[in-house]
Amino acid sequence: MSPPLTLMVQGTTSDAGKSTLVAGLARVLRRRGLKVAPFKPQNMALNSAVTADGGEIGRAQALQALAAGVVPHTDFNPVLLKPSSDIGAQVIIHGRATANLSARDYHAYKPTAMAAVMQSWGRLCAAYDAVLVEGAGSPAEINLRDRDIANMGFAEAADVPVVLVADIDRGGVFAHLVGTLELLSASEQARVKGFVINRFRGDIGLLQSGLDWLEARTGRKVYGVMPYLHGLFLDAEDGLADAAADVxxxxxxxxxxxxxxxxxxxxxxxxxxxxxxxxxxxxxxxxxxxxxxxxxxxxxxxxxxxxxxxxxxxxxxxxxxxxxxxxxxxxxxxxxxxxxxxxxxxxxxxxxxxxxxxxxxxxxxxxxxxxxxxxxxxxxxxxxxxxxxxxxxxxxxxxxxxxxxxxxxxxxxxxxxxxxxxxxxxxxxxxxxxxxxxxxxxxxxxxxxxxxxxxxxxxxxxxxxAARREADIDRLADAVERHLDVDALFDGKLPALKINAQDFA
CATH class of the missing domain: 3.40.50.880 (Class I glutamine amidotransferase (GATase) domain)
Incomplete structure (x- = not known):
């Protein structure tokens, strides 16, 4: 059996569009006839979902499973942190609460958490045609690099390619992308294959000179620019203000x-x-x-x-x-x-x-x-x-x-x-x-x-x-197909489209 297609989506900031891009790609790959699993090694969120195997995962991974057409499983999010205070959280491993730890104590616990992450990763790679990985926050948080299991620490351990996504609607998108890349180690930089720019409004022609500069400056491909999808309804991973912004x-x-x-x-x-x-x-x-x-x-x-x-x-x-x-x-x-x-x-x-x-x-x-x-x-x-x-x-x-x-x-x-x-x-x-x-x-x-x-x-x-959610996942996937070079993102290894988007159910 050949190894699965893998890709990790990391963001320059929180709410850059990681969860959304993974959901859109999951639906796109499902349309290509692939059996797809979403995966987030470590999630910190108070919005969660119950899986078919009786565990608890982040709600974003349950949504991504829906987009992929698979039943939510605890392996999709092996480590979930549910904050109970500003400095402590309930730690959930493979769907079950195991401890309540302070941030300092959790840092010491990370090797145990990483072992659980890699167990889930191995099972998914053995069972799926493709595994789409979502990072957490930003990989350039210097103080969190030691024992990292959420971003580049996982990417290095699992040997997966990375694409960086940034939110242009926030401003400073080129600084976010170049700055994030600069703060990575040499081996981590080599793992970043390119960029996706999210939530663009306006005339794409006016952005082209910046895209050309970014590719020349970094030597990496811009795989596309996602438009601002007004009124898109997807289950929020955590932040309430972000969940309400477009509705x-x-x-x-x-x-x-x-x-x-x-x-x-x-x-x-x-x-x-x-x-x-x-x-x-x-x-x-x-x-x-x-x-x-x-x-x-x-x-x-x-x-x-x-x-x-x-x-x-x-x-x-x-x-x-x-x-x-x-x-x-x-x-x-x-x-x-x-x-x-x-x-x-x-x-x-x-x-x-x-x-x-x-x-x-x-x-x-x-x-x-x-x-x-x-x-x-x-x-x-x-x-x-x-x-x-x-x-x-x-x-x-x-x-x-x-x-x-x-x-x-x-x-x-x-x-x-x-x-x-x-x-x-x-x-x-x-x-x-x-x-x-x-x-x-x-x-x-x-x-x-x-x-x-x-x-x-x-x-x-x-x-x-449920019908509104399904329609918006399809709308998102249509935008991914239209505005991103998806085949290049997966190095030309994707099969041809198996089903028309308008007939997809």
Whole structure:
């Protein structure tokens, strides 16, 4: 069996377009009939997904797997770091939480993490026709070069070629590319085969002299210039501001707001709301006034007690109580659900100092954090009280908390996990407060329509998030085919196009 095609996409900065380019290339190679695996050796993100083998990976790698037409697997992201503070993170190896380490302690742990990375790499190379690798941040971070497993440290160990991508919309693109190259070692520089420029707006002819200079200055090829794809919707890897940048807030009839607490996680749960034409959605950041709304959504959190304290300091507790007095609705998802209860206890100090604190007291239940993390993909339906048609829900659970109390006797969802139905979450006695552990609550079209009607929206339009995501992946791949020299990027080793883009499904 011949070795797979390999390419590593590294960026000159965070959010240069690495995740997007890998997703686009994955779809392009799938169109060529290749079995493709995405791979990110080390990811630091609070947006994650549950894999078919019951583990946890970065959400960007789950999206790239979708683009490639393969089932998400823990080998696609063998090391995931989920920050719980500014200097510490939960370390997830091959999909399972193994430790909570400070940045200094993790640096000492890196050889162990690298061994896990190379194990996954070996399995993927044996099973796939092509493996597309995504770097993290920038390879030119001098202070992170020692024991690097995310960028050139991995590229050298695995002997893979590298293409550098830079975001021209930020400005300084030539300085970013040349400067990054200059800060690499001689062997690392030799590994960089060329460049991709991302998010260009305007007349490409006015850029050509710069491209010519860049190729002459570095001796490397510019494989193409990707245009700024306005309104492109892809699941965000982590940064909330970047996730919201290209999707304008709606001007619809239903007003929805959500807080941006410091350790917000899986904020992609709210993408369906942001994209709905009848929803006027707004994130509310620190120091911002909390506007009137029909629905308040409390998203997930990696540090629930600390984020609840932040919520109170920002005035959200009083705002939520006032909102409910005036007939508004509240939804809490995962950590946001836990905040709605009477107490939050972390006796083992899994997310911070050991201890407990009072919740918002809106649901009669108590939550205790435990070592074992619940990780599963789920399907079910909304409770009959929410929707008499029992609208379908499809999502996933990622949580360490266990909740108990009378509130759970009125579940929000009924989950069918193959072993029989089970209840999830809670719906308040007055029907205005809903909590659930299921991420992706709004993703299924039927559930989204039912929940928006519950929140007060009349004549709800159907919105299919999965269909929109698929269409935008195809749109991205079309742009990659049109604007990049893909065959040259893979040294002329790609097979001919096997399927027309417009027929691809």
């Amino acid at each position: 304008a807030a709606g001007s619809g009839a239903l007003k929805v707001v959500a807080p941006v607490y410091p350790r917000i996680s899986n904020h992609t749960d709210l993408d369906a709301l942001r994209l709905h034409p009848q929803v006027d959605f707004h994130w509310v950041g620190p120091g911002q006034a909390i506007p009137p709304a029909d629905l308040i959504v409390l998203p997930g959190s990696k540090s629930v007690q600390a984020d609840l304290a932040w919520l109170r300091a920002q005035g959200w507790e009083a705002a939520i109580l006032r909102h409910l007095r005036y007939g508004g609705r509240v939804v809490g998802i995962c950590g946001g659900f836990q905040m709605l209860g009477q107490t939050l206890a972390d006796p083992l100090g899994l997310e911070g100092p050991p201890g407990s604190s009072a919740g918002l007291g809106l649901l009669d239940m108590d939550t205790v954090l435990e070592c074992d993390k619940q990780l599963c993909n789920v399907r079910g339906s909304l409770s009959v009280e929410l929707d008499h048609g029992q609208a379908a829900v499809a999502g996933y659970e990622i949580h360490m908390g266990r909740s108990a109390g009378p509130a759970l006797s009125r579940p929000a969802l009924v989950i069918d996990d193959g072993a029989g139905a089970r209840a999830d979450g809670a719906l308040s006695a007055d029907g205005r407060i809903l909590g659930t552990y299921v991420h992706g609550l709004f993703d299924a079209p039927e559930a989204l329509a039912a929940l928006l009607a519950w929140a007060g929206l009349e004549r709800v339009q159907a919105v299919d998030l």
